[in-house]
Every structure is written in structure tokens, then in C-alpha cells.
Amino acid sequence: MIRFLKYITAVIAIAITVGCSVAESKTTTVSTIIDFGDPNAKQFATRLKSLADNKKTNQVVNITQFGDSHSAADFFTGEFRTLMQQKYGNAGIGWITPVAIKGQSHAVVTWKSKNWDVLSSRTLSNLDFPMGGFIAKPSKDSATIQIVPRGSNNKDWQIKLTFKTLKNNSRSLALYDKNDKKINLSYTPTPNVWQTASVVAKMPLVIKGQKDVELGGIWLTRNQQSGVIVSSIATNGAKQTIWQKWGKDWFKELAISQSDLVILEYGTNESFDETLDANQYRKNLVSNIRLIRKNLPNAAILIMTPPDTMANEKNMPKSFAKIMNIQKQVAKSEKTLFWDWQVAMGGKFSIKQWRQRGLARPDLVHQTLKGYKESARIFYADLNEFIRKNS
Template sequence: MLKFFKYIIAALAVTITVGCSVAESKTTTTVSGVIDFGDPNTKQFVTRLKSIASNKNKGQVVNITQFGDSHTAADFFTGEFRTLMQEKYGNAGIGWVTPVSIKGQNHTAVNWKFKNWDVLSSRTLTNQDFPMGGFIAKPTKDQATIQIIPSTLNNKDWQVKLTFKTLKNSTDSIKLYDVNNKLISFNYNPKTNIWQTSSVTSKLPLVITSKNDVELGGIWLTRNHQSGVVVSAIATNGAKQNIWQKWSPSWFKELASSQSDLVILEYGTNESFDETLDFNEYRKNLVSNIRQIRKSLPKAAILLISPPDTMANEKQAPKSFAQIKNIQKQVAKSEKTLFWDWQAAMGGKYSIKSWRQKGLARPDLVHQTLQGYKESARIFYADLNEFVKKNK
């Protein structure tokens, strides 16, 4: 098994693992890799990455935005992927983060200290005007505060973009203070009950103070005039792909402003446990979301990630797992996107059991451990860079 890990880290596309079937244990050979079903923006994405790697275009940033469920919300997979990509291509920042910390979720690159805020989630609510990401931080009283603290501090400038909504016609509902407690000039138009995004340049940590007539959405943190890669993780525990339908239709404007070069969709695990799922509706919704991304980001490549290997119990996979994965692959073909088979990358069907034996998967046979998600990220990183290397 040690050779297996060295094999992956060496960035080879073929993985050989021990897979456990229902009847018996047997050795399974699987091939993982990023498959291109004709994405029209693959060449541009590859070219931009190669340009950064060769330092031909200083100041250039490649933005990668991953949407997903709990596998993404933990930021263990995306956190390791972010680290590896930034080691190779340069660190251009943290990317999108929730306005405050969310219970049960995590971000490896940032911490929050906050006071007098409630969190509304599109996972449990349907009657709110949610921005991209599906979270709203709402002050419980005047003088609500948030301090955003990067895990690694430096003395460089950051560009901070806030998505917010003012509930009254006021221009002083939000105030920002830098690391020296100096008030930062933050100008915005008081567009009542409309989500908007404004940006400032400041060193971090940053303090946001707000009256109770404001709602906060996501916050973007990028290094000012720094070339490299940004990997954003936008996810919710327990989410299905249709969570997007709970967000305000205007959220695609925020996606467009992200200038993402690659959008990754990592959903499907929760759908695979849904025995009442309408497969035709699921397919229709997935196609619609991909087309909305194309409309918002006409120059971005799109990559679908299948669910990782998952089991409902010790003997079988979730009832809808195979069908969900098949639909995702069929849609990737019909909509001409990229595709990465996470299950195959782990070793194939029932490989989650051998991952659990090695301490890489949790007892629920659904989620991975910290080291497991990091290992998955290393495989994905290796496969993506192999794909970039082979494309001209």
C-alpha cells in the first residue's frame, strides 16, 4: 500500500489498489484521470496555467472555484489541492469564504472572530434571498463585528470583496478597519434590498463592523497584484445540486464577477442516498446549471467530479449511486465538460473499505479522514497536472 501512495504522488495516472467486493477481497486495477469530453475552454485554461508556471505573464491569476457538499465543505480536499496548486503555480490568495464560521464546516486558510451575528443557511431555509454560497450573516444588534484572520499572516496588501445587502438607505451601515484599527475608506451605493459587491485594499487581519440593517454574504480574499492560483471552496454540508435553486437568481452575477477559469461541481453523494430521487429531474437540473455557468462565465472550463466511493452498509453501495454517476458522465459528454471519476481514483467499487482499514476513511463509509481527503486531493492534483501537461 505504501507503494500505492508513492505511485500517486509521483503524478502517475494509473492507480492500483486493493478493492473489497461483497463476496471476497480481490485486487482491482483502475485508471483515473481527467477526461475531456470537448470542453471549449480547455485550451485557454491549460494555456493560462502553463503561462503562470513559466512566469511569462506576471500578475496573472487563475481562479478555480469548486461547488459541493460536505466533501468540499470540510476544505480538507480543496485545502490540500489549494496548497499543491499554489506551491507549483504561485499563491494568489484564499478565494471565497463564508462571512462567519459555519458550524460543522471548515476553511484551512482563514479563521474568524465574530460577535452578535446569526447565520441563515439555504440548507434549511427556503424563504430567504440567498446570495452565492447560500449563507447569510445577519446582525442580532448594532455594532456586530467580524474579524477575518488568515492562517498565515504577512505584511502584504489584500483585495477584499464583500457581498452585502443594505436593508435601509444608509451609507454608513458597514465600516472596515485595518490591522492597526484604522478606518478604511469603503464606498458603496445604498441599494436597498439588493445584493451588491464592493472591494477595498487592505492588510489583514481585517475587522468589519455593522449595524443591524445589513446582511452579509460571501467574502473574497485575494492577494493584491500577486500572480498565481486561487482555489475557492463554496459548499454546504448535506447539499444536493438543486440547492442552487434556493439562491437568488442574481447570484450568477457574483459568479461572473469571480472571473473563474475553472468551475468544479462536486455533488452527488447525498443524491445517491435519496431513494425518491427523480433521475430525469436530476439530469435536467444538472444540465441547466452547467448552461447557466456557461452563460455567466463563457470563458471558463467546467469539470464534474463524481462522488467518491461510498457504501450504505458493509455489503452494498447506496441504491442510486451507480445511476447518479452514470448521469453525471452522460451529462459531461452531452454538455462537453471535463470529468474526473473520484471513485475510480480511489481504486474502484468498494475501495472505501480498504481506505477505512488504512485510516483514510471514516467508519460511516461515506466521508474520508483528514489524511484521506488529502490523499484524494493529491490524486486529483496529479491527474489534473498530467492532463495539463499532455494538452497543448
């Protein structure tokens, strides 16, 4: 009976959220974000409350979400970014891949590239991948990338590029602004070492690279602008073990991110693994959380479960319940925040109702654009209720 009442409560919460505006839903939906004792949760909530009260503080709150295909299209994170920036201020775009990745997208950025190959840690091993697991490598000299933010903006941007020169050549990489004016990119060529350099310029940005350079992730923030940044660092088909395929120093980029909240959105692909080693999965999740804490000692951490998922019309994926249980146990033992996406949707098998309403795709795994936006609105409402209670 208790379980049934909890399920009915969740369904009512979803109905309320769907039937009203975001502003209304955040005051009527009971928060499903649980704090299992995260040492930085209150500080995170207080910083956001401060931004809401005074957007001219020149304060930036960085939220970074690592994940799989639920994050890689930027449908969920894109809507979440929009809502957060409407309330707390728009401090920029955040982390993006060096070039467009097939099957992935970004809500506020487009790329035009010529003569670049893409290497992915999803399909390749034993390479020195930077954070995010993508490398753009010129196939010819004078390869070009143009990065264009959606919408007009004549303000200055701070642009941080992660790159590696393969030779001692200071001309491997060149940047040009919207007026085709060369931007002074100051760096010391250090062969075969990933480094990050920063410039201030107006967008669109043009990057020109020679064959002896590799390009990793790029951070785009509005120069001297307070507000929120939401970054999506994700790969289609990823499991949380993808971090182990990135180079030994990738976590230095994590530290540079200055993230205030790190969200771990993995688990869907693991849930379909019928031979999942539960102990190894738990061990790796704990290791990832401790890696974040070591490099971002002031960041709050949130474990986001997979959304409700079905393997077919009748059954959940074989390891789904196992993944959910381990994630909640680790959230408790490692003292993180926890958001149950399945409960937020309405509970077990709710994906079928979402499909009927045009919010989920026929595969009963992924959501439609409308569905991901709805999920983001629920998470946004839950997060703001958590902030209200903790600031």
C-alpha cells in the same frame, strides 16, 4: 476481463501515488480526467502552463469548486489549493463564508465574530440568498467579525464583500485594517439589493455591521500577485438543487468570480435518495452547467463524481450507480471535463480498504483528513497530467 484489468490498473495507480511523492506521482499516474470536448479546456491548461513557466506574469487563475460536505471542511480543497499554489504561485485564498459555519472549516482562515446570526439555504427557503447560500445578519448594532488568515502576511489584500443594506444607510457597514484604521468602503446604498464592493487593505480585517445590513460571501485575493486561487463554495448535506434556493441574481456573483475552472462536486447526498427522479436530476445538472457557461463563457467545467460510498458493509447507496451514469452522460452531452473519484480511489468498494488504512471514516461515506488529502493529491496529479497533455 476488460473491466477487471481496468480495476487492477486503477489499484496500481493508487498504490504508486500513495507510495511516492506528489512530484513523482504526477509523472507515473495515468490521468483519469476525461475531456468530453470542453471548449475552454485547452485555454485553461495553457494559462496554467504559462503560470508555471513565468510566475511574474501578474496572471491569476481562479478555480472554484461547488460542493457538499466533501468540500465544506476544506480538507480536499485545502490540500489541492496548497499543491496548486506551490507549483503555480499563491494568488490568495478565494471565496469564504462571512462567518464561521458550524460543522465546516477553512484551511487558511479563522473567524472571530460577535452578535451575528447565520442563515443557511440548506435549512431555509424563500430568502434572497447570495451565492454560497449563507447570510450573516447582526443580532445587535455594532456586531463585529474579525477575519484572520493563518500565517503572517504583511502584503496588501484585495477584499471583495457581498452585502445588502436593508435601509438607505451608508453607515450600515464599516471596515478596519490590522492597525484598527478605518478603510474607505465606497458604495451607494441600494436597499434590498445584493452588491459587491472592493477594497485593498492589510489583514486581519475587522467588519462592523448595524442591524440593517446582511453580509454574504467574501473574496480574499493577494493584491497584484500572480498565481492560483482555489475557492470552496460548499454546504454540508447539499444537493445540486441548492442553487435553486439562492436568490434570482446570485449568478451575477458567479460572473464576478472570473473563474477559469468551475468544479461541480455534488451527488453523494442524491445517491442516498431512494426516490430520486432521474430525469429531473439530469435536467437540473444540465441547467446548472448552462448557467455557468452563460455567466462564465471562458471557463472550463469539470463534473466530479462522488467518491466511492457504501450505505452499509455490503451495499452501495440505492441511487449511486444512477447518479454516476447520469453525471457521465451529461458530461458527454454538455461537453465538460469529467473526473471519476470512485475510480481514482480504486473502484467499487475501495472505501472499505481506505477505512482500513485510516483514510475513510467508519460511516463509509466521508474520508478522514488524511484521506481527503490523499484524494486531493490524486486529483492534483491527474490535473497536472491533463495540463501537460493539453498545453
